[in-house]
Each structure stands twice: as structure tokens, then as C-alpha cells.
Amino acid sequence: MPQATKILSSIDATFRGALLRPDDEGYDAARRLYNETVDKRPGLIAYATGVADVVAAVNAAREEGVALAVRSCGYSTPGTSVCDDGIVIDLSRLTSVHVDPVAKVVRTQPGVTVAMLDRETQVFGLAVPSGVLNCGIAGLALGGGLGWVRRKFGLTSDNLISAQVVTAAGEVITASKDENADLFWALRGGGGNFGIVTSFELQAHEVGPDVHMTVVNYRVDDAKEALRYYDQWCDSAPDEVSSFLIMATVPEGDFFAMPPELAGDPDVMFGAVGIGSIEAAEQATLPLRAWGDKDAYDIGGTLSYTDSQQFFSGEYETEGLRHYWSSVFLPELTDEAIDVLADYHLRRPSEYTTIDLWHLGGAVARGDEASSTFAHRDAKYMLCIEGNWEGADADVANIEFCRELHAAMRKFAVGEYLNFPGLFERGTQATRTTFGDKFARLLEVKEKYDPKNLFALTHHPLLES
Numbered sequence: 001m002p003q004a005t006k007i008l009s010s011i012d013a014t015f016r017g018a019l020l021r022p023d024d025e026g027y028d029a030a031r032r033l034y035n036e037t038v039d040k041r042p043g044l045i046a047y048a049t050g051v052a053d054v055v056a057a058v059n060a061a062r063e064e065g066v067a068l069a070v071r072s073c074g075y076s077t078p079g080t081s082v083c084d085d086g087i088v089i090d091l092s093r094l095t096s097v098h099v100d101p102v103a104k105v106v107r108t109q110p111g112v113t114v115a116m117l118d119r120e121t122q123v124f125g126l127a128v129p130s131g132v133l134n135c136g137i138a139g140l141a142l143g144g145g146l147g148w149v150r151r152k153f154g155l156t157s158d159n160l161i162s163a164q165v166v167t168a169a170g171e172v173i174t175a176s177k178d179e180n181a182d183l184f185w186a187l188r189g190g191g192g193n194f195g196i197v198t199s200f201e202l203q204a205h206e207v208g209p210d211v212h213m214t215v216v217n218y219r220v221d222d223a224k225e226a227l228r229y230y231d232q233w234c235d236s237a238p239d240e241v242s243s244f245l246i247m248a249t250v251p252e253g254d255f256f257a258m259p260p261e262l263a264g265d266p267d268v269m270f271g272a273v274g275i276g277s278i279e280a281a282e283q284a285t286l287p288l289r290a291w292g293d294k295d296a297y298d299i300g301g302t303l304s305y306t307d308s309q310q311f312f313s314g315e316y317e318t319e320g321l322r323h324y325w326s327s328v329f330l331p332e333l334t335d336e337a338i339d340v341l342a343d344y345h346l347r348r349p350s351e352y353t354t355i356d357l358w359h360l361g362g363a364v365a366r367g368d369e370a371s372s373t374f375a376h377r378d379a380k381y382m383l384c385i386e387g388n389w390e391g392a393d394a395d396v397a398n399i400e401f402c403r404e405l406h407a408a409m410r411k412f413a414v415g416e417y418l419n420f421p422g423l424f425e426r427g428t429q430a431t432r433t434t435f436g437d438k439f440a441r442l443l444e445v446k447e448k449y450d451p452k453n454l455f456a457l458t459h460h461p462l463l464e465s
């Protein structure tokens with residue numbers, strides 16, 4: 001495969017945005033992603049100023065036969081939005097958001113983050129379902145998108161109305177339920193396999209301006225009781241409340257810290273956001289805040305929707321952390337699964353590593369299986385194994401821990417949330433298992449829009465590369 005450096009002169013004539021090569025100042029910062037374990041050296045980083053630049057980059061990569069990585073906001077933990085040698089088409093400078101408050105429809109460019117989108121939509125008292133902290137809207141809309149209003153309004157991808165797409169042939173087309181409907185279906189959960197999305201049209205909903213947020217930490221050695229308690233509470237949680245249980249370590253410092261003498265101890269956190277009536281949300285989440293007489297640190301209350309969306313983001317912007325995130329969907333929480341989780345909770349090799357149980361149900365479960373590729377929406381929980389640590393010398397121990405726990409949980413699982421895909425160690429097996437009956441149809445769409453697998457670098461690989 002020729003190196004992208006050899007084709008720089010051809011793209012220079014057709015590209016308007018900045019082009020960064022390995023010898024250019026700022027190249028090392030520009031090739032970095034959110035995850036410090038990702039260390040790839042692209043031949044060219046091309047900052048698009050608009051759709052024409054995206055077409056130019058796609059044409060250059062296809063004609064010259066070099067790898068192409070698509071980067072919107074760079075939150076890919078496995079590092080698919082950067083590549084060795086090839087071209088990274090970077091969309092992070094495309095950040096416009098237009099809100100139609102009457103139709104409650106939002107049009108965004110791909111460089112928009114959750115924080116940017118909320119800032120604009122909340123001016124009109126609206127929100128698009130997104131994530132529980134800051135990351136890229138593009139990856140959420142294409143891969144699923146599980147956030148704080150999921151049980152009321154569904155996934156980000158459920159709220160995708162249309163997308164403008166640059167295909168592998170360099171054509172610009174629209175995908176919606178009326179135009180290129182096969183592509184539209186595939187984009188809603190099938191990830192970056194089929195083209196580069198240059199704008200997203202999304203449905204917004206009335207949310208806020210204030211919401212109720214529960215954040216209560218309990219110091220516990222044995223998480224089994226907490227897991228059972230949470231499982232029962234979830235059965236009667238209203239759709240207005242979306243929540244998770246996090247198995248973590250009592251943190252040091254003043255961020256939701258428990259008494260300092262407990263820092264470093266095992267901890268279980270219940271986190272929830274309730275929209276609509278604040279009083280009703282407070283009432284519904286009271287049991288989470290009143291779990292027995294355990295050591296607790298309760299900092300829940302009423303806050304703005306935008307603040308609730310960013311509540312945990314500070315922790316996640318810590319420079320220099322290394323990550324390995326994987327997941328499974330669980331139809332139920334059996335006693336056997338609880339035993340495994342409680343055991344691994346006490347064996348986490350890093351104090352930053354968490355084991356997170358996200359309650360699904362509500363609008364996620366009610367969403368139409370047939371109209372999108374997002375699979376296993378009827379699972380009760382998504383379990384996220386969130387390996388976070390410092391220092392390359394700790395990579396092996398931390399990745400091994402995550403892999404072991406993932407393997408131990410797979411027997412209780414029905415599929416995986418592919419935006420938390422580990423490092424693709426099982427090739428397309430996870431994609432096949434997760435998409436199940438939909439896999440063959442996805443391959444047909446792939447064959448139609450990207451027959452040569454130009455968009456191979458994705459969280460949702462359909463073909464072995």
C-alpha cells in the first residue's frame with residue numbers, strides 16, 4: 001500500500017483546509033486521540049472545512065489505495081479514528097448546529113460534541129438524546145448513543161431523521177426513510193462502515209431546563225446486596241429516570257469524595273437523571289439515596305440539564321489516562337452474574353477502572369427493532385467494563401482484567417454495545433453475534449455503498465481487514 005505522504009501533492013490542489021504531515025509542527029498533538037494507548041502515525045491529517053474537502057479526501061484515498069480513517073471528535077477508545085500511514089480526515093472543525101424550535105429538529109455537523117449540542121438546543125428548551133458525558137455526536141448517532149434521557153426518548157440513533165453522506169465513490173447523497181432507505185437503516189447503529197456523514201438531522205425533545213440528578217456513593221466491600229437492590233429498584237423505575245450502578249473506588253480529592261479516610265476503598269455509586277417533574281423524579285430515586293445505613297456520600301439534587309450532562313465529564317478529561325472499554329448486553333441479572341461482578345469489583349487492578357451497569361428498558365426497549373440496526377434493545381442492562389489506568393507498564397494487567405471479566409460475563413449476554421468494542425480481538429465475531437439476523441443485510445448495504453471496504457476502520461467491522 002503506498003504511503004499517504006506520496007500523494008500529498010495531488011490532494012494539495014483539491015483540499016481547502018489545513019493539511020498536516022509528519023514533519024509539520026503540531027503533528028504529534030494532532031495524531032493523538034482521547035485514549036493514550038493509541039499511538040498511530042498517519043501520513044496525512046486533513047482538516048475538512050466542508051463537504052468538498054471530505055469528497056477530496058475520499059477520492060484521494062480511494063484512487064491512491066491508502067488507508068482512510070474518519071475522525072469527528074476523536075473519542076474512539078479502540079482508536080479507529082486514526083491510522084498508520086494513510087489519511088485521517090478530521091471533521092472536528094465542522095461544528096455548526098442549527099435548531100428549528102418549531103419542528104424540534106436539529107441539524108449538526110460531525111465535529112459537534114454533546115456539550116456543544118446541549119448548549120444550542122437548551123436555548124430553546126430542547127435536547128437530543130446523546131450520552132451521559134461529553135463525546136462526539138457523530139459516533140453516538142451512528143453507533144447507538146446511550147444517554148441520560150434514553151428511557152424516555154430512546155437512543156441518539158433512534159432520533160436520526162436523515163444524514164448527508166459522502167460515499168466511497170465520492171458521491172454526496174442523503175439517507176432518510178424516503179431516500180436511500182437501506183443506507184439509512186444501516187447508519188442507525190451500523191457505525192462508520194458505509195460512508196462519511198457530513199451532517200445529521202436529529203429529532204429534539206422538550207427537556208429541562210432543570211432536572212433531578214442522583215449521585216450517591218456507598219462504601220461497600222460486597223457489592224452483591226447493592227446489585228440485587230438496584231435490580232429490584234429498576235423494575236419499577238419510571239421512563240423519566242435513566243440510571244446506572246457503578247462499581248468503583250472511593251476517589252481522593254474533592255470530587256464527590258467520601259470522607260478522606262475511605263479513599264481507596266471499594267465503592268458502589270447509584271447515578272440517575274430524572275426529567276419532567278422534579279418532585280416525581282426525586283420521589284422515584286429516593287430508594288437509591290436511602291439504601292440502609294451504609295457509609296454514604298449523597299450529592300444529588302436539582303441542577304440544569306446541561307450541568308447534569310457534564311457532571312462526570314471533568315473526571316473523563318484527565319490527561320494521560322489509558323483505556324480499554326468493552327461491554328455486553330444482559331437480558332437479566334442472575335445470581336450467578338451478580339457473583340461474578342462482585343468478585344471482579346474487588347480485583348480491579350486500577351482505582352480508575354469501573355464496572356458499570358446501565359439500566360435500559362423504556363423507550364430503548366420500545367424502539368422498533370426493524371427500523372434500525374441497533375440490536376438487543378430489549379436487554380435489561382448494558383454492562384460496560386471500563387478499564388482506565390495510568391502508565392504503559394500497566395497495560396497488560398489492565399487489559400487482561402477487562403478481557404477476563406468480559407469472557408466471564410459473555411455466557412449471560414446476548415450481544416455487545418459496539419461503541420465500547422475493546423480492541424477487536426475477536427475480529428468480526430462480536431459484530432456477527434451482536435447483529436445476528438441483521439448481519440447479512442448489513443453486508444448487502446456494505447457491498448452497495450463501499451464494495452472495496454474503504455471505510456474499514458470502524459467500531460462495527462463487517463469484513464475482516
Ligand SMILES: Cc1cc2nc3c(=O)[nH]c(=O)nc-3n(C[C@H](O)[C@H](O)[C@H](O)COP(=O)(O)OP(=O)(O)OC[C@H]3O[C@@H](n4cnc5c(N)ncnc54)[C@H](O)[C@@H]3O)c2cc1C
Pocket residue numbers: 034070071072073074075076077079080081082091110130131132133134135136137138139140142143144145146147191192193195196197198316419420457458459
Ligand atoms: C469519554 C467518553 C465518553 C463516552 N460516553 C458515552 C455515552 O455516554 N454513551 C454512549 O453511548 N457512548 C459513549 N461513549 C462511546 C462513544 O459513543 C464512541 O466512542 C463514539 O465513537 C465517539 O464518537 P466520536 O465522534 O468522538 O468518535 P471518533 O473517534 O471521531 O470516531 C469513531 C469512529 O466512528 C466513525 N465515525 C466518526 N465520525 C463519523 C462520520 N462523520 N461519518 C462516518 N463515520 C464516522 C468512524 O468509524 C470512526 O472510526 C463514550 C466514549 C468516551 C471516550
